[in-house]
Amino acid sequence: MDPTRQWIDQALLVVGIAAYVTSAFALFGYFLLRNPLLRNVGLPLAIVGCLSQFAELGARWWMTGVWPLTNLYGSLSLFSACAVTIFLIFAYRYDLAFAGGPVLALAAIALGYATTWNEGYMPAVPALQSYWIKIHVPIVITAYASFMVAFCVSLIYLVKAAAESRYARGTVRAAAAAAGAAQPTVAMLAYAASPALGTTRTDTPALTSAAAAGDATALWLTGLPSLARLDVMQYRIIAVGLPLLSLGIITGAMWAKEAWGAYWQWDPKETAALFSWIVYAAYMHLHTRPEWRGSRGALLGAFGFASIVFCYLGVNIFISGLHSYKM
Amino acid sequence: MEAGRSGRIAFRALAGVRDAWDELIGLFANIPFGVSLLAIWAFLTMIGVIIEQGKDAAFYASVYPPPIARLIARLDIANIYHSPAYIGVLGLILCSMTAATFTKVIPRRIPRLNPVKIEAIPLHATVRVAGDAAGVGERVAAFFAARGWQVRKREFGGTEWTFADKNNWARRGVLVAHIGFVLIATGTTIYWAKGYSGQFAVLSGETATIPESGARIALERFAYRIDPVRTKAGVVYQPIDYVSNAKVTGRDGTTRDAVIRVNQPYDVDGTLVYQATYGFAINFTLRKDGRPVAGPDHPLKEGEGFAVGGTSRAIQYQRFVGTIDRATGQPGADPRPNDPGVVIQAFDGDRPAGAALIPLGRPIDLGAGYTLEAARYVLYSGFQYRYDPGIPVVGLGAFVLLAGLCISFYFLPARLFVLVRDAGAGTSEVGIAATTVRGYEVFEDRFREIVDELRRSEPAGDATEVQSAPVLGSV
Numbered sequence: 001m002d003p004t005r006q007w008i009d010q011a012l013l014v015v016g017i018a019a020y021v022t023s024a025f026a027l028f029g030y031f032l033l034r035n036p037l038l039r040n041v042g043l044p045l046a047i048v049g050c051l052s053q054f055a056e057l058g059a060r061w062w063m064t065g066v067w068p069l070t071n072l073y074g075s076l077s078l079f080s081a082c083a084v085t086i087f088l089i090f091a092y093r094y095d096l097a098f099a100g101g102p103v104l105a106l107a108a109i110a111l112g113y114a115t116t117w118n119e120g121y122m123p124a125v126p127a128l129q130s131y132w133i134k135i136h137v138p139i140v141i142t143a144y145a146s147f148m149v150a151f152c153v154s155l156i157y158l159v160k161a162a163a164e165s166r167y168a169r170g171t172v173r174a175a176a177a178a179a180g181a182a183q184p185t186v187a188m189l190a191y192a193a194s195p196a197l198g199t200t201r202t203d204t205p206a207l208t209s210a211a212a213a214g215d216a217t218a219l220w221l222t223g224l225p226s227l228a229r230l231d232v233m234q235y236r237i238i239a240v241g242l243p244l245l246s247l248g249i250i251t252g253a254m255w256a257k258e259a260w261g262a263y264w265q266w267d268p269k270e271t272a273a274l275f276s277w278i279v280y281a282a283y284m285h286l287h288t289r290p291e292w293r294g295s296r297g298a299l300l301g302a303f304g305f306a307s308i309v310f311c312y313l314g315v316n317i318f319i320s321g322l323h324s325y326k327m
Numbered sequence: 328m329e330a331g332r333s334g335r336i337a338f339r340a341l342a343g344v345r346d347a348w349d350e351l352i353g354l355f356a357n358i359p360f361g362v363s364l365l366a367i368w369a370f371l372t373m374i375g376v377i378i379e380q381g382k383d384a385a386f387y388a389s390v391y392p393p394p395i396a397r398l399i400a401r402l403d404i405a406n407i408y409h410s411p412a413y414i415g416v417l418g419l420i421l422c423s424m425t426a427a428t429f430t431k432v433i434p435r436r437i438p439r440l441n442p443v444k445i446e447a448i449p450l451h452a453t454v455r456v457a458g459d460a461a462g463v464g465e466r467v468a469a470f471f472a473a474r475g476w477q478v479r480k481r482e483f484g485g486t487e488w489t490f491a492d493k494n495n496w497a498r499r500g501v502l503v504a505h506i507g508f509v510l511i512a513t514g515t516t517i518y519w520a521k522g523y524s525g526q527f528a529v530l531s532g533e534t535a536t537i538p539e540s541g542a543r544i545a546l547e548r549f550a551y552r553i554d555p556v557r558t559k560a561g562v563v564y565q566p567i568d569y570v571s572n573a574k575v576t577g578r579d580g581t582t583r584d585a586v587i588r589v590n591q592p593y594d595v596d597g598t599l600v601y602q603a604t605y606g607f608a609i610n611f612t613l614r615k616d617g618r619p620v621a622g623p624d625h626p627l628k629e630g631e632g633f634a635v636g637g638t639s640r641a642i643q644y645q646r647f648v649g650t651i652d653r654a655t656g657q658p659g660a661d662p663r664p665n666d667p668g669v670v671i672q673a674f675d676g677d678r679p680a681g682a683a684l685i686p687l688g689r690p691i692d693l694g695a696g697y698t699l700e701a702a703r704y705v706l707y708s709g710f711q712y713r714y715d716p717g718i719p720v721v722g723l724g725a726f727v728l729l730a731g732l733c734i735s736f737y738f739l740p741a742r743l744f745v746l747v748r749d750a751g752a753g754t755s756e757v758g759i760a761a762t763t764v765r766g767y768e769v770f771e772d773r774f775r776e777i778v779d780e781l782r783r784s785e786p787a788g789d790a791t792e793v794q795s796a797p798v799l800g801s802v
Contacts, residue, residue: 119558125566126589228768235769239736246732250725259590261524261601261711263721266408268376275376278369282362284736289358290766315376 005063012056013115019049020080020108027100034223039097046084046104053081053111063121069137070124072316076114078138079312080107082145086240090149094233098224102152132255140248140273144308146241147280150234151305154298157230161295163221164207171206203227231293234301242280249273268319272311279304355419355426364420371416375407421512424505432501440490442483443744448760450767452778455756456785463755464489464747470784471743489745497738498764504731510724517717524713529573530608530626530705537712542595543576544585549605549708553663564662569602571708587710597714604709607647609669610702614690617698626705632674635697640680642699645670651686658684669701740764743777757781 026042029035057077060068068074087103090096124133203211203222210218225233252270253263264270283300286292292300354360379386382405387396403410445451456463464480468489472478476491529535529546536543552568571587577596585593585600592599606629613622613635623633632643648668650659658670667687673680685691690700741763750756759778763770 119560119563120556122556122558122563123554123565123567126569129568130590132590228771232768232771243729243732243736246729250729253725254722257718258592259601261592261599261603261713262715263718266375266380271372271376271408275369275372278365278372282365282369285358285362285365288765293766293768319376 002063005059009056009059009063012052012059013111015052016049016056016081017108017111017115019045019052020084020104020111023049024101024104024108027097027104029101031098031101032220034220039100042100042104043088043091043097046088046100049104049107050081050084050088053077053084057081060121064123066121066124067133069133069141070128071119071122072117072313073114073119075137075141076110076117078141079145079148080110080114082138082142083107083110083148086142086146086149086237087152090233090237094236095225096149096153096233099149099152099156102155103149106148106152127259130255130259132251132258136248136251136255139244139251143241143244143248144312146237146244147276147305147308150237150241150301153230153234153237154301154305156224157227157234157298158295158302160221160224160230161227161298163217164204164227167206167210167218168204171209227294231297234298235287235293238280238283238301238304242277242284245273245277245280249277268315269311272307272315276304276307276311279307352426352430355423356430358427361420361423361427364416364423368413368416368420371407371413374404378404378407380408381406417512421509424508428502428505432505437495437498438742440479440481440488442486442488442746443760445744445746445758445760448744448762450762450771450774451758451760452774453756453758454778454782454785455750455754456782457754459753460747460749460755463757466785467745467747467757467781470781471745474780476743486746489743489747491743491745492740493742494738494740496740497734498740500731500734500736500738502731503734504728507724507726507728507731510727511721512724514717514719514721514724517720518715522713522715522717524711524715526603526709526711528604528606528628528707528709530707532705535710537595537598537600539714540596540598541578542598542600544595544600544710545574545576546571546708547574548572549706551605551706555661562660564660569605569708571602571710573708575600587708597716598712599714601711601713602708603711606707606709607664607667607704608707609644609647609687609704611642611644612700612702614698614700616696620697622699626707628707635693638695638697639676640693641674642693643672643674644701645672645682647704648684651684656684664704667704671699671701739770741770741773 023042023045026038026045030038030042057068057074060066060074069078083103084107087096087100091100203226207218207221211222224230249270252273256265256270257263279300283297283304286300287297378399379390384396384400384405387399387405390396391399399405403412407413445453458466464487468478468480468491471489471491476493477495479490479492481488481490523539525537525539527535527537529544531546531549534543534545549569549571551566551570553564553566555562556565569589571585573585573587573593574582575585575593575595576582585595587593587600587602589602592601594600608626608628610626611623611633613620613633621636623631627633627644629644629646632641634641646669647664648658648670649663650661650665651657651668652659653666658668659666668684669687670682670684671691672682673693683691685699685701687701687703690698693699741761744760744762746758748756748758759781761767761770761774761777
């Protein structure tokens with residue numbers, strides 16, 4: 001292998017990781033401090049990291065002639081690049097920059113972890129020598145990446161929902177004390193525990209009044225999008241991921257039919273992907289019901305991403321099967 | 328009198344059955360019930376991911392603690408994807424989807440045009456504009472029609488309502504997705520009913536027949552390519568290619584040359600033949616006191632064995648070793664046959680009596696005057712075959728399912744209820760409320776844009792006031 005080309009490959013990888021790490025810090029700073037300067041630093045860095053990653057994958061292809069998705073290093077690299085791309089699209093379209101910290105941090109971790117599986121430049125095994133690798137793998141990885149971005153939004157949702165319900169409980173206790181009641185009334189408790197808490201477009205009265213009273217945390221929380229908006233964002237991102245996952249499973253089945261003779265082999269990877277698909281299909285069905293939007297939906301979304309991590313890494317690394325392409 | 332009483336009893340019984348039926352359909356059409364079935368499906372699927380499938384009881388006994396191994400055997404978990412529970416849950420999901428489709432999706436496809444209390448709908452706004460109600464009503468209708476909304480007017484109690492619908496056709500998305508599922512299930516059923524599959528191995532120079540179709544496959548030559556690749560962890564022997572050169576004779580009796588590779592199956596009369604595995608069959612020579620005696624009459628494949636005549640012993644050929652490390656006498660890393668050998672396992676009755684790695688061409692003493700020699704190897708190719716007439720239906724189902732998902736997720740059916748009222752002083756009040764099939768929050772930004780656009784579209788000076796910005800329900 002030409003050392004110059006190898007150097008280019010390594011340099012692009014280093015630039016990618018460095019850009020992601022710096023961008024993650026900047027966007028976490030933006031999340032905490034709401035300083036637009038940090039956003040204006042973080043987003044371009046995310047673009048730089050993303051471009052250098054795609055360039056690195058392209059360079060690998062150029063150097064070896066092998067589509068660089070035949071092992072865990074290649075697929076994890078594409079995963080982090082796709083996650084950042086999806087985040088950038090949503091940041092532009094739906095003002096999602098506040099979620100950039102966790103997205104970029106996870107992308108950097110994924111890329112860093114990918115390097116531990118980088119065994120160099122290897123030819124593809126016969127099962128992977130197919131045009132399907134250029135169709136199936138990018139689709140599935142993009143689906144995983146969108147679920148990762150949705151997961152970050154659901155985390156922010158859960159943080160904000162927990163804080164809002166804490167403020168609501170505080171308001172209830174204060175109201176009970178003012179009324180001279182030893183215990184909050186049923187109506188007050190209902191207010192605090194109202195499922196509508198997760199579906200209001202604006203912040204809850206308790207949070208708004210705490211912010212108006214100068215509570216620093218409440219002020220910070222009101223700077224985040226409302227819970228309803230976060231819920232809609234999570235829904236929109238999952239609505240990108242689920243059709244892609246469906247398409248990924250379908251193209252995988254078509255490839256399996258060509259390579260192994262059956263479109264469905266009940267291989268652990270296939271069934272784990274089916275599990276994730278069921279979780280997200282359940283999310284979509286439940287999201288049609290108002291009581292399942294909000295915190296429950298965010299928790300289900302987070303569970304869905306946990307199932308994706310298991311499907312992607314757990315099955316590849318710990319369970320042997322037809323998809324055990326680690327190196 | 329008697330006939331009338333029995334008629335009433337029959338009617339009541341029928342009404343009871345009908346009530347029970349309606350209740351059952353109601354239950355199956357219920358979304359939480361359907362999602363509960365999805366959860367059970369997911370749980371059973373995950374069991375199959377975690378617990379290795381298709382192994383025998385001895386395997387589970389060796390891997391899991393005895394209570395779990397017993398549970399796996401009793402609950403048919405070793406073959407969970409074909410268990411009655413799994414198939415039953417899939418059947419229930421199909422029933423649930425069907426019930427939901429016919430009771431919820433289709434009847435609600437196009438809701439009736441009915442007036443609403445605008446302020447009671449969380450997503451609403453009021454715009455005051457110049458002009459009389461009739462003129463403003465026409466302008467508003469034209470505004471929505473110009474933006475691709477399907478505008479219809481209806482009069483209720485002397486009041487004219489304008490209804491504007493967008494993406495009404497997309498209300499069929501769920502129906503389309505459910506039809507996709509049914510098609511996939513149908514295609515799979517067609518395979519179960521009419522398809523077949525199997526596998527076979529052919530030694531180079533020999534012929535195998537697919538029993539279901541009668542097609543013959545004569546393997547002329549099997550070749551593989553395995554390259555040593557230097558990685559950070561050391562040298563790895565990476566398979567690059569497996570290829571079978573064969574002559575295939577189909578139903579018409581014509582013999583054709585076939586090159587069968589991984590990812591490149593060969594089609595013979597609609598049955599696809601796949602390159603699946605390969606191996607090294609071994610010709611064993613058994614001798615007693617230096618003279619050949621009856622041993623295996625054909626080259627043995629991995630896992631096959633033979634009895635040592637006149638003794639209680641049996642020999643099993645376990646695996647082929649491409650390269651024996653000369654320094655250690657142990658199997659080397661290179662799988663290619665440079666200095667090959669075979670691992671054999673000896674049995675005395677049912678008891679294992681020991682294993683040995685023997686180089687090819689070198690006899691090994693089995694005791695009692697017997698010697699065994701792995702004389703030479705013959706490459707064989709392992710094929711899978713499958714005839715699946717359900718594939719086009721499954722493919723169509725997959726396409727329809729995807730189309731349904733995309734329609735459901737990316738085209739939001741929304742309805743605007745518009746009521747124009749005279750507000751006096753030459754002005755009118757335009758009340759607009761919006762509903763969608765997925766709640767209000769998801770449409771809020773768009774609704775705000777529509778209201779702003781409507782306000783701006785009125786001639787300058789006409790749009791006097793926005794009375795109320797979009798409001799959502801609050802706690």
